[in-house]
Amino acid sequence: MAKTNPGRFFEDYSVGDVIRHAVPRTVSGGERALYHALYPARHALYSSDEFARGCGLPSSPLDDLAAFHVVFGKTVPDVSLNALANLGYAEGRWLTPVYPGDTLRSTSEVIGLKQNSNGKSGVVWVRTKGENQRGETVMEYVRWVMVRKRDPEAAAPETRMPDLKPALDAGDLVIPEGLDFTDYDFTLAGEPHRWGDYEVGEVIDHVDGVTVEEAEHMMATRLWQNTAKVHFDATLREDGNRLIYGGHVISMARTLSFNGLANAQMIVGLNAGAHANPCYSGDTIKAWSAVLDKAETPAPGVGALRLRLVATKGGEPFTLRGEDGKYLPHVLLDLDYWALIPL
Amino acid sequence: MAKTNPGRFFEDYSVGDVIRHAVPRTVSGGERALYHALYPARHALYSSDEFARGCGLPSSPLDDLAAFHVVFGKTVPDVSLNALANLGYAEGRWLTPVYPGDTLRSTSEVIGLKQNSNGKSGVVWVRTKGENQRGETVMEYVRWVMVRKRDPEAAAPETRMPDLKPALDAGDLVIPEGLDFTDYDFTLAGEPHRWGDYEVGEVIDHVDGVTVEEAEHMMATRLWQNTAKVHFDATLREDGNRLIYGGHVISMARTLSFNGLANAQMIVGLNAGAHANPCYSGDTIKAWSAVLDKAETPAPGVGALRLRLVATKGGEPFTLRGEDGKYLPHVLLDLDYWALIPL
Amino acid sequence: MAKTNPGRFFEDYSVGDVIRHAVPRTVSGGERALYHALYPARHALYSSDEFARGCGLPSSPLDDLAAFHVVFGKTVPDVSLNALANLGYAEGRWLTPVYPGDTLRSTSEVIGLKQNSNGKSGVVWVRTKGENQRGETVMEYVRWVMVRKRDPEAAAPETRMPDLKPALDAGDLVIPEGLDFTDYDFTLAGEPHRWGDYEVGEVIDHVDGVTVEEAEHMMATRLWQNTAKVHFDATLREDGNRLIYGGHVISMARTLSFNGLANAQMIVGLNAGAHANPCYSGDTIKAWSAVLDKAETPAPGVGALRLRLVATKGGEPFTLRGEDGKYLPHVLLDLDYWALIPL
Structure with missing residues (x-):
């Protein structure tokens, strides 16, 4: 029994700790095909080697969110196995x-700790980096989670809350080397809308809906080697539902957003994100977006849009919070990200 | 809202229009593995590089129907998003x-138009070509669909009905370069039956059945980037069933036909096809075939069989139409194709 | 009808027969990705090319059980299509x-035959070898199944029962060429426990559970081209459940055993195995292991553990048989295998 991983509890973290997460992963065309089978992914840069080469890249990369899921999945056994809630994301960059x-x-790296007033749990902030086989950082992000204490009597650590940007500046974004949208093929990409066609404040209903199934979200979550048992074990809840990994909702909403944002090709920044309500098998996920900001970039023909992406299970589009300021019950996800789009 | 694709309506098509469909797709071993996971695919030429080389090909190709689904999927946003019915196929060739x-x-290319007498919809004929990165046509086929009009008052276009062959002649078929069945290994292929063993009029019950699941047909349909919402959104029907993409039934029936037609390796012609009744999750698909015609080909050791492939959900095999001439309720698919088989 | 495969019956086997099974299969990164999507597979040697190279291999191999499933799947149409029960395994080696x-x-090769006393069926023993494209044996194992007779009046064959080892000796195990665990990275592998930390008699509860779904087990079983209809056709049973392929339970249990046996990287021997009770969709699979034996090997830094792996659907861990000596109803699998682990 002593050999299995019980996960870390709140008192097991110290600011400055660096945790090397287990189980490195080599990705192939198989992961890409599965991403396309599990989500309605249609962004051309991630579908066609030829299209990617036309944009200055050597070939079609793995979807940015797939890369995020792989990096994130490895952190679960060390960071969120005993998490009571996944509270937020900040300063996410794809490099x-x-x-x-x-x-x-x-x-x-543990960058913040704050015990809750009830003494039974606390908030842990970590800055996670994903690296490739050449030691290059492929992405990084800050995440904070509420974690149970093993011993409620354990002394509270000194409170350290990291100073996090509410959103990345456009200047913080890293544009992939060689990216060039000057010869972008809007017909093959699927929509004519370019950077100049989007206005700050504009909202877009992505229209389509996908009803999610147990087999699909479990396959997706396993593919990223995320082992949190709430996603797999139906005996943990009376209704037999398994809690769907929040990242499954992120990828579903992002891929649904193709319809209206087909040219918002590359995700380069994650400003913030909240899993507003749990998602279960049988829910029909829809999505809407709002344009929060716009910026130019130094890369040829490449602009940036800051977008709010909201996933819902029914309910009116463009509704987010009730009068009490809380997320409405039909809201699953509220994500704030930067994407690159042709000028 | 204006940025999402509402699909085309009947009055948006003109004969002679050429539509370049969006979202090119690079395929890999991942698509092949998924095809084998989603269907009971066992034709040796599509399973083994070694077997394919023994038949004169450079390696094992992607299943012919997978190629068809990829080519077809791209047309959905432009051709059938507002389709009321998928009416037929003709003159399909794998090149x-x-x-x-x-x-x-x-x-x-839009090759035909005919408004229905009710004035609310019309039939659109298109000839679709799939091309690879070298500009070679990999396959082509004609399909016709019934599409709603946006405005029932819109004037009817001039009726133009294309002149389509009821079936391809054997001479129309294109045999892949290098194909040679003279050293064909019947044991590794799984059955001893060769071209000479099949007689016109012969019928074959493929015996096995597969009960289909929501998660599977949605994964398959997404893999081909077919985004028609009826396949994904359970809220569109009272019973929560999602209409299964007709191509899922085609692939299921074709792969079930291995049992009796294991050597009918390559599909090279699609003469006709009808989705006779809708298929839903929980249906158990079975299949039977009838030999419609036989032909020799110029390639060494290679013969051709023209086959009717019928998919059913229960019901007696070899029954197809009622006394009224209509498809019986248990018939899902009636497909007419040419396949290559060793002499 | 005569063209479909009815499978072999008991009287179709003779000791000494060698059956070349159909449908060779080329594997790719797609099969690997699907294995990771279908099972919570986390053993680092099968996840990362870099990790595998650090252990002296040229790159990350296909999971040993995936190789087993591919080899096994091909035998089904010739060995177990008319099987009443899959009785056991012995002398399995990965080479x-x-x-x-x-x-x-x-x-x-048929290596044993024994008609049952009821005269209606008999037991067939086969030794199966899987070969790669270079003619190298990748694995071999003995399996015995109970098969129906076509004709109950057919004469009984001479009884021949093979002499099988109850378990492989450590000296029978083949260590992959080049394997070297002297620079093994325990942090990246996920657990600190090495060969010396395990004691004979020790038991490990792997804690996690996975509830299985129809779509998943059918995809897995098809991926290995195992066509036994009981796994796919819901109309064969009144409750619509499909019997889950025993190999699905093996892979689920083995991957769950990562939690406590993360360093038991390579499976090299299969001593015995019993599918104690059937598994159906909705069952929640858990697993526990017992250390049966330990051995050193000639390879640098490489030890071997002989492990009992038990899969259950609920019930107390570490319980296996009732007072009557029979497997308890919650036990799905009792597997006895050798794995390689760093010293």
Whole structure:
């Protein structure tokens, strides 16, 4: 019994700790095909080697969110096995595209701790980096989770809350080397809308809906080697439902957003994110977006849009919070990210 | 809202229009593995590089129907998003095998239009071509669909009905370069039956059945980037069932036909096809075939069989239409194709 | 009808027969990705090319059990299509790792026959070998099944029962060429426990559970081209459940055993195995292990553990048989295997 991983509890973290997460992963065309089978992924840069070459990349990379899921999945056994809630994301940046054949691993540094007033749990902030086989950082992000204490009597650590940007500046974004949208083929990409066609404040209903199934979210979550048992074991809840990994909702919403944002090709920044309500098998996920900001970039023909992506299970589009300021019950996800789009 | 694709309506098509469909796709071993996971695919030429080399090909191609689904999927946003019915196929030919690493895209030409007498919809005929990254046509086919009008008051276009062959002649078929069945290994292929063993009029019950699941047909349909919402959104029907993509039934029936037609390796012609009744999760698909015609080909050791492939959900095999001439309720698919088989 | 495979019946086997099984299969990164999507597979040697190279292998092999499933799947149409029960395994050895790009085929020799006293069926023993495209044996094992007779009046064959080892000796195990655990990275592998930390008699509860779904087990079983209809056709049982392929339970239990046996990387020997009770969709699979034996090996830094792996659907861990000596109803699998682990 002593040999299995009980996960870490709140008192097992100290600010400055660096955790090398286990189980590096080599990705291939198989992961890409599965991403396309599990989500309605249609962004052309991630579908066609030819299209990617036309944009200055050597070939079509693994979807940015797939890279995120691989990096994130490795952190689960060390960071969120005993988590009571996944509270937020900040300062997420994609630094180097991931290609079939690359091997990824993850490292997290504990950058903040704050015990809750009830003494039974606390909040842990980690900055996670994913690296490839050449030691290049492929992405990094800050995440904070509420973690149970093993011993409620354990002394509270000194409170240390990291100073996090509410959103990345456009200047913080890293544009993949060689990216060039000057010869972008809007017909093959699927929509004519370019950077100049989007206005700050504009909202887009992505229209389509996908009803999610147990087999699909479990396959997706396993593919990223995320082992949190709430996603797999139906005996943990009376209704037999398994809690769907929040990342499954992120990828479903992002891929649904193709319809209206087909040219928002590459995700380069993750400003913030909240899993507003749990998602279960049988829910029909829809999505809407709002344009929060716009910026130019130094890369040829490449602009950036800051987007709010909201996933819902029914309910009116463009509704987010009730009068009490809380997320409405039909809201699953509220994500704030930067994407690159042709000027 | 204006940025999402509402699909085309009947009055948006003109004969002679050429539509370049969006989202090119690079295929890999991942698509091949998924095809084998989603269907009971066992034709040796599509399973083994060694077997394919023994038949004169450079390696094992992507299943012909997988190539068809990729080419077809791209047409959905432009052709059938507002379709009321998928009416038929004709003059389908596979011209060049598709290999892992190839990138496919699709183009359709509008070749026929006929408004329905009710004035609310019409029939659109398109000839679709799939091309690889070298500009070679990998396959082509004609399909016709019934499409809603946006405005029932819109004037009817001039009726133009294309002149389509009821079936391809054997001479129309294109044999993949190098194909040679003279050293064909019947034991490794799984059955001893060769071209000479099949007689016109012969019928074969493929015996096995597969009960289909929501998760599987949605994964298959997404893999081909077919985004028609009826396949994914359970809220569109009272019973929560999602309509299964007709191509899922085609692939299921074709792979079930291995049992009795294991040597009918390559599909090279699609003469006709009807989705006779809708298929839903929980249906158990079975299949039977009838030999419609036989022909020799110029390739060494290679013969051709023209086959009727019928998929059913229960019911007696070899029954197809009632006394009224209509398909019986248990018939899902009636497909007419040419396949290559060793002499 | 005569063209479909009715399977072999008991009287169709003779001791000494060698059956070349059909449908060779080339594996790719796609099979590997699917294995990780279908099972919570986390053993680092099968996840990362870099990790595998650090252990002296050229790259990350296909999971040993995936190789087993491919080899096994090919035998089903010839060995177990009319099987009433899959009775046991013995003398299983993995001889050469399987890598993406390899093409596998299978051959079985009939090594034993014994008609049952009821005269209606008999037991057939076969020794199956899987070979790659270079003719190297990648694995071999003995399996015995109870098969129906076509004709109950057919004469009984001479009884021949093979002399099988109750378990392989450590000296029978073949260590992959080049394997070297002297620079093994325990942090990246996920657990600190090495060969010396395990004691004979020790038991480990692997804690996690996975509830299985129809779509998943059918995809897995098809991926290995195992066509036994009981796994796919819901109309064969009144409750619509499909019997889950025993190999699905083996892979689920083995991957769950990562939690406590993360360093038991390579499976090299299969001593025995029993599918104690059937598994159906909705069952929640858990697993526990017992250390049966330990041995050193000639390879640098490489030790061997002989492990009992038990899969259950609920019930107390570490319980196996009732007072009557029969497996308890919650026990799904009792497997006895040798694995390689760093010293």
